[in-house]
Amino acid sequence: MGAAGKKEKTTKKKEAKDARGLKHEEAEERVMEEAPRARSEPEAPDGGGSPVDSGSDYEDYSEDGDSDFELSEEDLESGEEGAAGSGSDQDDSEDGNSEEFELSESGGSDSQEHKGFVKTSNKGKSIINHAQDDSGSEISESDQRAEESDSSEDEVPSRNTIGDVPLEWYRDEEHIGYDVKGKKIKKKERQDKLDSFLASADDSKNWRKIHDEYNDEVVELTKDETRLIRRMLKGKAPHAGFDPYPDYVDFFKWDDAKHPLSNAPEPKRRFIPSKWEAKKVAKYVRAIREGLIKLDKPKEEPRFYNLWGDDLNSKDRAGHLAYIPAPKPKLPGHEVSYNPSLEYIPTQEEINSYELMYEEDRPKFIPRRYTSFKSVPAYENAVNESFERCMDLYMSYRAWKKRLNIDPESLKPKLPNRKDLKPYPVTCYLEYRGHEGAVVSISTEASGQWIASGSADGTVRIWEVETGRCCGVWSIGESVQCVSWSPLSELPILAVAAGQDVLLLNTGLGNEEDQKKIKDLLQVEISGTAGDSDEQPLVSWLQDDRHKHEAIRLRHFKTVTSVEWHRKGDYLSTVTPADILVVWYFMTMHLFDGAILIHQLSKKLTQKIPFKLHGLPVTSVFHPSRSIFFVSTKKNVRVYDLLKQKLVKKLETGLREVSSIAIHPQGDNLIVGSREGKLCWFDMDLSSQPYKTLQCHSKDITNVAFHRSYPLFASCSDDCTAYVFHGMVYSDLNQNPLIVPLEILRGHVSSNGRGVMDCKFHPRQPWLFTAGADSVVRLYCH
Amino acid sequence: MPKHYRPAGKKKEGNVAKYVTRSQAVKLLQVSLVTFRRLCILKGVFPREPKKKVKGNHHTYYHLKDILFVKHDPLLEKFREMRTYEKKLKKAQAKRNKDLYERLRTRKPTYTLDRLILERYPKFVDALRDLDDCLSMVHLFAALPALERENIEVKRIHNCRKLSHEWQAYIARTHKLRKVFISVKGIYYQAEVDGQKITWLTPHALQQVLPDDVDYSVMLTFLEFYETLLAFTNFKLYHSINVKYPPILDPQLEALAEELYALSRYLDANTRSSRASGSDQVEGQENEKQHDESDLRLAQLQHQLPHNEPGALMHLVEDAAGEDEDDExxxxxxxxxxxxxxxxxxxxxxxxxxxxxxxxxxxxxxxxxxxxxxxxxxxxxxxxxxxxxxxxxxxxxxxxxxxxxxxxxxxxxxxxxxxxxxxxxxxxxxxxxxxxxxxxxxxxxxxxxxxLQAAARNEVLPMPGTGQEDLEDPQRLLVEGIIDRTEAKEATEKKRKMETLKEQYHDELKMEIEGATYSSMINRNTESNAASGEAREESVPDLEQTAEDGANMAKIVMSRKKRRLLEAIEIGKKRKQANVDLLKERKKKNEAGQTSKAK
Known part of the structure; x- marks a missing residue:
């Protein structure tokens, strides 16, 4: 090879150096990656820089590494990066490829130069290298000897004697050094690559051959040597027989020593028994004596014994809360039987219908029939039910509950026998037929001979009570709201409320004198009313000539619903409970001021009541003996004193909507009927709350009534019934009124959802008149 | 000053002071709710309803005295001890301290309930009075399968079975059973012990199902108490007939699951031995045991012998001797x-x-x-x-x-x-x-x-002369001092009963002779009722109306409270009558169906 080639090599080498420097880490990484392939040389890859710590064999190895590097140079030549190849190349060498030969043949200068490099990199360890060199030369000198005695370094001198100088000094020379005798050792001819490759391919021992550059010869490693190398690669000692951890052999002979090593006297504790041990033992002894430590196994005592003894000295759980035993599970009925009677087994339709039920209503157990005992299957819910029971036992509240084993009869209050409270109306005695519409209102004449009835067909009829004969018909034109006889028997005047009018009719009954009086009374001086005042009168008093007898027409602004007479027959009150809207339309200033009016018949005067009303008025009643006036609104009943002109009392009914009120003839008690079917009895001396509330009707109560002399009262309702009660008021103030339901009177038929519209007692007899929506008036007698 | 002002430091009074809610009680006792429940069950403490529920309607209220009663019970301390023991055990186990664990396991704190039983039932009669639930529960558990998951142990099931058999053996031996009823839910028995009527339910002897929606720990706590109670009761009862308790049974029979028979034989043998030798309970233990065994064998033999053997005779004699103690x-x-x-x-x-x-x-x-x-x-x-x-x-x-x-x-x-x-x-x-x-x-x-009963009575038991006399005029005898007051009362009662029976019988006879239907009889009844009212002499045709009026009028004057009460009673009566009517109607239908089928 020429100089040019050498230069090239050097540059290459530099490059390789750089590459090594740069790629050092990368190469290591590579190696790490290729660990499985590079079987056992973790520190090998950078031949020069690898740490070396033992024996002659390193030389071989390092050489190996160098040669590998050359191979990598070759790789570089072929355009690859040297460092990258180094790891894999080493593998190759390990595996025994003969590439090393090629390299050595490619040019001694190369190898030399390279060797020099190796040396420089290994400068610090020159001594070792010397030794290695020696061994290497020894091997190369005589293979046989090497085989016989494994490399003992001192015995075989190296062929080359140049010493530890860089080989590159001899790169350009023809020799590689000098032998012992001072003769030059010539460089050998290099085989060309192809030949060397072929030779290596042929030679099966090729993988053992190493080129020794120092001596310029090929050394074939013996088997022992390869074994050594392998062991070293594994990090073990090179020789198999070497024991790295031998037993320590004490060099000092203790027996024959004349003097002790330590001059200290033997301590006292060596001669006396240990105090602590004694303490410990004593402790154990005490524990054993006291029975704290049991040496033998405890005897198996009988686990069960007569726990309760003789039950004599047993004490109750004092100081604890009472134990409440859990209720026992329900005992099974016929239907749970494995073979129940046929009637306990539901049909298929019934079982299907269970599906439609709510989950909680659905029967949990469906009876079934098995024909034989052995065919009964295991019950699948056995464990579940047992578990449920357990949960109940510890999770649910327990408390003593009184079992409701009440005789329903005992709940009913003790009432006096109805037989003792006779007479009271029981059966229907008469029917008064003739009206064509629902009979809205009836009224009994004070003498009890006549009753008047007003109907929705616009007529007012007067009937003789005992015969049921109709003695008079007045056609009003509008549907009648209310009829009311004057309470004076000598003045048989009938007040009829129809539409916006109140008619005061002379019925034409009674003797001559009475008639005259009535005629006088029912005369209206037109001029008087007309010129009374500038402002519009509340009510206009008009003479009505349409009827055969005299009549006065009181024209109101709104529809009148009820008319009530004062006990003296001179005053009468009218209620016009107009809707709020209507009221708004007519008189925006005073809302309900004109809702209740009191008319004086003798003076033909009308006045408003001087009180403020709260809520819509429903009805109004005069007190039967005193100058007290009752007005009921929807919720409350207000009691006014007319003389003092102030509110006396407000009775709170607690009802949803009051429909009617009635006053006990003595005046201290009051009944109120409501649209929810409730009846309240107020004892005004007692409180403003109801003394008793009776839930009797299922529909609206239309009217309530007291009897004038008998202790009876009645209520009638849209459910076509009328209830008769015994309502005894005692003169003793300490005794509460006695209320006994007596009879339910039926007979009316519902029409248009209305039932009995009105009820009135006969003034003297314990008879009750009821007016039905079926246009019949009935009389119930005792 | 507000209306309900109470100065600071003034003691509370009334319901606030007397009653505490459950959570308050738990706090007061410083226990867990589970332990509180156990304590309540064992002590028999139940909620009590205050007049005014101060804390609201959805609370459970206990009386403070009850809670204090629980608080002073040693059982409370014992439960705490058990809790700490459990903790120790758990800790030892978690730390792998095997030594400590083993040592602890042998020292499990235990408690007994006998004191509680005596406290709750100071007298034996009290215990008998409350025995219904106890017996039903024990019999139920005797039939249940053991279930590890729910802590139902085999041991307890066996114990329940044993106890129930002991009870049954006593009842059978002393002939105290009075009524038996096989229902779909099981078999009801009624016995009369010491004048107390005790009714219990035993499930059918089949495999029972254990539902999931049941808190077995509650049931087991109850069972724990009931087991002890029944054991002590059995002891007392056995003691009263001079039999040793717990009984020693023939193992062979026990193995065959014939405990009841074994027990009855044991009872027979024991009573006989005690009778024969008088009150010789002083015998040595070994002797007694031997004696028992020999007697067992004897009894076995006697059962196999025909009746004319001397053994049977002896039995008869004993019965005769015993009879004077028994009531009618x-x-x-x-x-x-x-x-x-x-x-x-x-x-x-x-x-x-x-x-x-x-x-x-x-x-x-x-x-x-x-x-x-x-x-x-x-x-x-x-x-x-x-x-x-x-x-x-x-x-x-x-x-x-x-x-x-x-x-x-x-x-x-x-x-x-x-x-x-x-x-x-x-x-x-x-x-x-x-x-x-x-x-x-x-x-x-x-x-x-x-x-049939009447017939049997007339034939078999003609009244002895003296008895007749007794019945005839108890008052006279009382005056003479022959019998005491209670007897006289009983006699009169008996007489009256007999008379009513006779009357009824005569009535029925008459009815049968007349062949009158039921409806006519009803009419007659109402008539007579109405006639007995105030409106007797008025022979108005519309009698029903008048009767109703009479009732109505009485109602009018009543106070609202009484009226409501009366109405409630009437509703109850009506319902009852409706039930009866339904049964009658069904019966009529059934009969009609049968006759049509027959045709």
Whole structure:
């Protein structure tokens, strides 16, 4: 090879150096990656820089590494990066490829130069290298000897004697050094690559051959040597027989020593028994004596014994809360039987219908029939039910509950026998037929001979009570709201409320004198009313000539619903409970001021009541003996004193909507009927709350009534019934009124959802008149 | 000042002070919820409902006293100890400290529940009163498979089986069984011990399923308590009949899973020995054991001997001696299957019948090893079979289905066997726990049984003269001081019962003679009811209306509370009546269907 080639090599080498420097880490990484392939040389890859710590064999190895590097140079030549190849190349060498030969043949200068490099990199360890060199030369000198005695370094001198100088000094020379005798050792001819490759391919021992550059010869490693190398690669000692951890052999002979090593006297504790041990033992002894430590196994005592003894000295759980035993599970009925009677087994339709039920209503157990005992299957819910029971036992509240084993009869209050409270109306005695519409209102004449009835067909009829004969018909034109006889028997005047009018009719009954009086009374001086005042009168008093007898027409602004007479027959009150809207339309200033009016018949005067009303008025009643006036609104009943002109009392009914009120003839008690079917009895001396509330009707109560002399009262309702009660008021103030339901009177038929519209007692007899929506008036007698 | 102002430092009063919620209780006791649950179960502590639920409706409230009661229990400390022990064990195991682990394992802290039982049931009667759940649970677990996953150990299952057999053996031996009912859910038994009616349910002897949605730890805690309770109860009961507890059983029989039979024999042998030698419990242990064994053999022999042997005679004598202790009912039960010899077929559920038949005085054998006598025995009177046909038939005995036994037991009469013969569908099996009169519906077969009972009573048990007198006038006797007050009361009660029975019987007879339908009877009833009301003399045609009016009018005057109550009662009655009506309707339909088929 020429100089040019050498230069090239050097540059290459530099490059390789750089590459090594740069790629050092990368190469290591590579190696790490290729660990499985590079079987056992973790520190090998950078031949020069690898740490070396033992024996002659390193030389071989390092050489190996160098040669590998050359191979990598070759790789570089072929355009690859040297460092990258180094790891894999080493593998190759390990595996025994003969590439090393090629390299050595490619040019001694190369190898030399390279060797020099190796040396420089290994400068610090020159001594070792010397030794290695020696061994290497020894091997190369005589293979046989090497085989016989494994490399003992001192015995075989190296062929080359140049010493530890860089080989590159001899790169350009023809020799590689000098032998012992001072003769030059010539460089050998290099085989060309192809030949060397072929030779290596042929030679099966090729993988053992190493080129020794120092001596310029090929050394074939013996088997022992390869074994050594392998062991070293594994990090073990090179020789198999070497024991790295031998037993320590004490060099000092203790027996024959004349003097002790330590001059200290033997301590006292060596001669006396240990105090602590004694303490410990004593402790154990005490524990054993006291029975704290049991040496033998405890005897198996009988686990069960007569726990309760003789039950004599047993004490109750004092100081604890009472134990409440859990209720026992329900005992099974016929239907749970494995073979129940046929009637306990539901049909298929019934079982299907269970599906439609709510989950909680659905029967949990469906009876079934098995024909034989052995065919009964295991019950699948056995464990579940047992578990449920357990949960109940510890999770649910327990408390003593009184079992409701009440005789329903005992709940009913003790009432006096109805037989003792006779007479009271029981059966229907008469029917008064003739009206064509629902009979809205009836009224009994004070003498009890006549009753008047007003109907929705616009007529007012007067009937003789005992015969049921109709003695008079007045056609009003509008549907009648209310009829009311004057309470004076000598003045048989009938007040009829129809539409916006109140008619005061002379019925034409009674003797001559009475008639005259009535005629006088029912005369209206037109001029008087007309010129009374500038402002519009509340009510206009008009003479009505349409009827055969005299009549006065009181024209109101709104529809009148009820008319009530004062006990003296001179005053009468009218209620016009107009809707709020209507009221708004007519008189925006005073809302309900004109809702209740009191008319004086003798003076033909009308006045408003001087009180403020709260809520819509429903009805109004005069007190039967005193100058007290009752007005009921929807919720409350207000009691006014007319003389003092102030509110006396407000009775709170607690009802949803009051429909009617009635006053006990003595005046201290009051009944109120409501649209929810409730009846309240107020004892005004007692409180403003109801003394008793009776839930009797299922529909609206239309009217309530007291009897004038008998202790009876009645209520009638849209459910076509009328209830008769015994309502005894005692003169003793300490005794509460006695209320006994007596009879339910039926007979009316519902029409248009209305039932009995009105009820009135006969003034003297314990008879009750009821007016039905079926246009019949009935009389119930005792 | 706000309305509910409470000055600082003032003690709380009322419900706030008395009741704590569960989480508060757990905090107070400083235990985990699981331990708290265990404690509650074992101590028998249950929630109590405060008048006002201070913390809200969704909490469980315990009385503070109850919680303090738990707090003072040594068991609480014991549980804590167990917890630390578990931790130690776990630690030793995790650290591979085998030595320590082994040492610790031998020192597991244990606890006993006997003190708790005495605390919860200061008297034996209290324990008996609460025994229902205990027995049902133990019997259930005796039939369950062991399951490692749910911590149901084989040992416990065996223990349950043992306990249940011991209990059954006692009941059978002392003839205290009263009622048996085969339901779909299992077999219900009712026994009367010390005047307490104890009802329990045993599952059918089949493989049971263990559902997943059940917390077995809760059940096992209950079972733990119940096992102990039942063991102590058994001890006491065995003690009361002078038998040693726990019993020593014949291992051969035990191996054959015939523990019940082995137990009954043991009981027989032991009671006899104790009776023969008086109260000689002072014998040496070894002697006693030998004695037991010899007695066992003796008993075995006696069972195999025919009845006229001296052994049997001796037995009879003993029975006679024992009889004076028994009350009327027990005597009845004892003699029901007297002089009858049963043999159980292979397919018959053996366990139940082996329990029931001896409990009512019968002798029973079965097919298999260890049976007292063979099928070929000529003295067998009844063979119980549960198969459609019977191959070989002995003419000297009757072949009946097992239901016959149970029906006889419940009726306390030997019923005719026609209905129960092999291959027939037996008559319906009725629950003995139902009071048919109160329920308002009497199944047909119940009536038949009642008639048979009456017949049996008249023939077999004519009233002795003195007894008659007793019944006739208890008051007079009381005055004379012959009987005490309670007896008089009982006698009057009995008399009244008999009279009502008689009356009813007469009524029924009359009805049958008249051939009246039920509906007419109802009408008559209502009529009479209405007539008994106040509106008696008014013969208004619309009687129903008046009756209703009467009811309505009474309601009007009632207060709202009472009215609501009355309405609720009425609704309940109506529902009951509806049920009865449904049954009647179904019955009518069934009958119609049958007649149409017959045609």
């Amino acid at each position: 009912d027990t005597k009845d039960c004892k003699n029901l299957f007297k002089d009858m010899k049963f043999f159980l077929g292979r397919e018959v559920p053996r366990e139940s019948l082996l329990f029931v038949i001896p409990a009512f005085g019968g002798i029973v054998s079965w097919e298999g090893d260890g049976a007292p006598y063979r099928e070929a025995d000529q003295s067998i009177t009844h063979q119980i079979v549960d198969r459609p046909t019977q191959g070989h038939i002995f003419l000297s005995r009757e072949y009946i289905q097992p239901q016959w036994i149970y029906d006889c037991v419940n009726a306390r009469v030997i019923l005719p066997t026609e209905g129960y013969l092999v291959g027939r569908v037996p008559p319906p099996h009725l629950s003995p726990f139902v009071n048919n009169e109160a329920e308002g519906y009497m199944p047909e077969y119940a009536e038949t049984i009642k008639r």
